[in-house]
Amino acid sequence: MFLRLSTKLLNISIASLCRAKQLEKAEAAMIDGIRLGVLPDVVTYNTLITGYCQFVGFDAGYSVIHRMREAGILPNVVTYNSLMAAATRHRLLSRCVDMLEEMFEMGIVPDIWSYNTLMHCLLKVGKPDDAYRVFHDIILKNMTPCQTTNALMLFRNLQRHGYIPEIVTYNILINSLCEAGMWKTVMTLFEELKELGHYPNTITYTTVMKCCFRCKHFKEGLEIFMEMKRKGYAFDLFSYCTVIGALLKLGKWKYANNYIAHMIKIGYELDMASYNTLINWCCKKGKLEDAYNLLNVAEDMGLHGDKYTHTILINGLCRAGNIDIAQRHLNHMKMMGFDCLVAHNCFITGLCKVGLLDYALQVFKSMDTKDSFTYSTLVHNLCRAKRYRLAAGLLLSCIKAGMIPLGADQRAVIAGLARISSPRDAKRFKNKIWRAKLLHY
Template identity: 45%
Template sequence: MVRSRAQLALSTRLMNVGLAALCRGGWLDRAESVLVDAIRLGLPPDVVAYNTLLAAHCRVAGLDAGLAVVHRMREAGVRPDAVTYNSLITVADRSGLTVRALDLFDEMLRSGVAPDSWSYNALMHCLFRSGHPEHAYRVFADMAEKGVAPCATTYNTLLDGLFKAGHATNAYRMFRYLERAGLPVGIVTYNTIINGLCKSGKVGYARMVLKELGRTEHAPNAVTYTTVMKCCFRYGRFEQGLETFLSLLEGGYISDAFPYTTVISALVKKGRMQEANTYCELMIQSGSTFDNACYNTLIHLRCQEGKLDDAFELLNMMEEGGLESDEYTFSILVNGLCKMGQIEAAEKQVWSMEMMGMQSNVVAYNCFIDALCKSHEVDAAIKVLHSMKLKDNFTYTSLVHGLCKVGRYHMASKFLRICLHEGNNVLASAKRAVISGLRSAGFKNDLRKVRSALYIARLLRS
């Protein structure tokens, strides 16, 4: 029986809906089977069907898998369109393949496929991401010359790219131009400009834009407020950060525990424990689901207060809730135990950490080594250092200081030279302690070696 064109069109649309559902569900094999069955039944897939499969293959297996689908398209006599190339350019961008993205855009033009705004957006994002802002600006200019109308995503990409390229002032001017020209400025645009201003250290401008947003039809969301709040805390504008949090709370924009953990951490750093506890109670009363970050924040607070029993009770609650300790958890506990002089308990936490395969947790090891050195257990500290997979400046600084305090200047000079040879460094006070100790002890040969190592290290860094 010969099908009419209307029947074929309906069947193709239904098949495309089915393919899209299978691809969204991650059932690529079934989607491929549907395509094969359709061809056998005399229902040739159209460009929409192939684009659906292409996008799914790109998500799962990357660019080469997507190009394989394009090859099949051409064999079937289906011509790739703008959507096809947009998917390929996007996955090339995500994979950091800037040259491939540019080649695909050129191929698109040579094939006679007209780029749309999404094509230009993907290419601009790729160029900004790879550190070529000047080329991204040219793409935008080319877009205007070709008469392709920019969309909101285009301007958001430009704003984000300008900030990342260090042109915060130009991004801010462009934002004001968008407002004056009546161009699309939605919540994503506001979040982009606020985030960019915050990361550029322009906290006052960010707060001004936030206030302006409150007077528009676009309601600020949790992302907006949290971005400004974190920025205020980072740049020492503590009271403004708390004010922003209260606005977030009063506006009903808090949907999870993250804003609470941010403000509690900031209060703990300031030593304002009573207020931190108040916000802890608010977080618990909010009924938010606790994740590792929440528990870590609460454990850190208890450790700072010296309430180690409460900290370990929280740890038990965390594990009973199906969560596992992460590197930050161990760092907090080891640091808290060391500050209270409980070296043996801290050592047990280090062992537990190692048993869980976290030998790269430099912060926890550094806290432990520092505590051992302050207790004059430098030999034990040296053993810990040798067991570490990664070491940094603080690792060697603690050990060198510790060795100097017990008068072992020869060993201190040895570890200082090892540190410099590995490309690390120590604090100036540790260097002075080693040089002064070697000089007073009469170790002239070691003193010469240390000065030579310091000179070579300065040359390599310059």
Template identity: 50%
Template sequence: MAIRLSTRLLNVCIASLCKASRLDKAEAVLVDGIRMGSLPDVVTYNTLIFAYCRYVGIDEAYSILYRMREAGIKPDVVTYNSLIAGATKYCLPSRSLDLFEEMLQTGVSPDELTYNTLMHCMFTSGYPDDAYKVFQEMIEKNVRPSIITYNTLINGLCKSGNAINALRLFRNLQRLGFSAELVTYNTLINGLCKSRRLGAARKILRELGDSGYVPDAITYTTVMKCCFRSGKFTQGLEVFSGMMSRGYTSDVFSYCTVISALVKLGRMGEAYTCAQQMLSNGSGLDIACYNTLIYMYSTEGKLDKALQLLKEIEESSLESDVYTHSIIVNGFCKMGCIDVAHQQLHAMEVKGCGSNLVACNSLIDGLCKVGDVDSAIKLFNSMDLKDPFTYASLLHGLCKVGKFHMASKIMITCLREGINVLSSAQRAVLAGLRRMRFGKDAKKLRTSIWKARYHMPP
């Protein structure tokens, strides 16, 4: 009895040290315990294996098996479950399968957790078919699946892009009397939303309401984000309103998403109200939140408040990023304050904010709109990185001042180099050449567009 008690105390000490990630101390306690006559058991080594898998690595954890065998202790199902979970953590599906085979060869019978962990490993490693084979083997071995098993299957199918198959599985389970949990509904709704199946997601949401479960903040946030991504802002705002009316507290990301949607809809009053709610909740603002607020003020033309927020960022522990300055540059350009926008771009470069492509695109567009195409061309030539919006802004600007020949030459060069040119810019240049009766140039440009479209050599 004394040895059992001391072994239990040894296990408690080792477990406490492992939770604190002090594996060196845990090993020292194990050595001292053996020296004092407190022999370790399978629980002792399982605790160490779990800790090594979590904090060190699967190889170091596996090496403990040799120590177990030397001590005459046989690994059990918990031992291999921990090792398989460790291989899953490090995305080693082949190692997980090897451990599973070793487990069978040593006479250890896998349990439900073994199969669930192995399925999760196959899904996260990108092998959904193999995961389903594991499930079939689980059934063949008469290991009874639980709600966790089915949730693992549904979650894995959703994350591997097979949300429709997950929905079919869910329907089949319902016909067999499967009683889904709230987490099951949330997982399925999230998967359908990511697959752009908004209609199916909303149907599951209605079924959730009829099931007796109360949708939580995760449910509402998932559907709301899906609505916004699909461009259905009104529906997204209705979901957000329903969530708030039920007393749920939204996170900062949800607030920022809603504020951005309201700004895009031109509902600035509601955007300001939502911003005040976010600030009054005492939520800690990160740089993404500041960028959202700066975007809101810039869109409204209240750049003094946007600059005040920029000052707050600089005085805090946060650091402004390329998007922060790009939003402000774009705001000044829209107001026609090109010189101030240029100064802001220069300040952005001095602070080393990285790529300023978005800001440069905004400035080129602003320069073209005020007719200063020469400065726009100079900025364009100085840019190392360009995207389709860069070319489109310059081409539209050249068309505006009637420099269709120059626009045509730039576009032909882009097309020959495989650079994508927006259709709106193509139409503007072609229409300008035709209007000025430059038929030969228009025909040459149209031929280049046709060749680029069908990937033909110039």
């Protein structure tokens, strides 16, 4: 612990000296630290690299890498990002590209900032087309929802330099923003692309509509659908199923039924996802016989029910109180080798609703895989049954499994323990939660 703290103090000292342009003193501080047994780490060398790049030049900063390797310390992505930033400041495009290639050779994965720096360098040397190609071919194609905000920032950076993106770029960005649940930003981009003279295509409309429904902005989603209709766009099967699913969630059965009838009338060949939508609609209306008939029709057409099909049916059976049939269907689903996690969750919820809490606990113990929803359902229902100690044990197990329980469940358990025992016991359990989170998050 002392060594780690001492290295941290050494890094702070070197960073301060570098900011004051006293690089020789920073080097002397590192040598003194080594003499005292305080070994520098990658942060120490990265700090020196930044200082040399900023006040001396790129080559001086790059030379520090050789000293790092001699000391047995490998450069990381921060090391190369600092060097790429230095190359960009001096418009050294070839060196910037060299650093990126060297990262690949060393097995270091460039991050969003590496590509951002490369794009910025390309823009500075007057190559906006190449910058856009980096953005489109590398960042957009490999983007995950957690990177969406960064990608949007790079997108704005391109726009500030006068580059007008194509509709395909907007579509990819809108889709990623939708996956990240950033509805307002999606709608802003949708309006923006129209103002810039782009014509949204079927993919644009369908993606925006999906985002509206996913974020529970049903009115706006239906308005997008009607706009598609007014402008004469051909609706694909996915568009219809998206609208029907939203109408079902709103409880507008009549309208959903009309769309289903129209979809069948115009001759769409339904896929399994479409049948799942219809089966779900029947289950929610309590028409389980119709739901099973639809599954038979799908199988006669050469389609096979997937895990979503069977989960929908199990959930429908549980909602109707047909627990025994739901159990048999769940067993059948397991025999077919499907992932049954969501189906188990539906079954446990159904058992809890009809008061079979002990049976639900048996099912829980038999499950190979559990998620936070599995734990939350049982904790919530155990609290309702005033079985707070058992709920407390499950809540701790959830945290120890690396999952994040609902705050409402934690409050309910703590309040229940205070009620059946004492505030001191509740406080002791609160401390257990805190310690478990520290160890397992």
